Amino acid sequence: MCAHRTSCPRPHVQVPHVQVPHVVAAHPEQGWSLLCDGAIVFDDTGELLPDGRVIAPHRVPADHLTVAA
Numbered sequence: 001m002c003a004h005r006t007s008c009p010r011p012h013v014q015v016p017h018v019q020v021p022h023v024v025a026a027h028p029e030q031g032w033s034l035l036c037d038g039a040i041v042f043d044d045t046g047e048l049l050p051d052g053r054v055i056a057p058h059r060v061p062a063d064h065l066t067v068a069a
Helices: none
Strands: 023-027 032-035 040-042
Touching: none
Parallel strands: none
Antiparallel strands: 023 032, 032 040
8 A cells, every 4th residue: 555644635626746546456347446545436436445434425416417408
């Protein structure tokens, strides 16, 4: 594992001099990726951190989704 701390917030916007954890193993067929800090990120935006904490998925309510006609 690298030196990234899992307690650090992950920026949603890339900042040039801020190091963010990167994917070291991707399993899109199973819906998850392993980051260099040991966190597992799921395709539904949920996360399982190395210390056992869970970050719930960030889902948008269906009525806020755009529908193509």
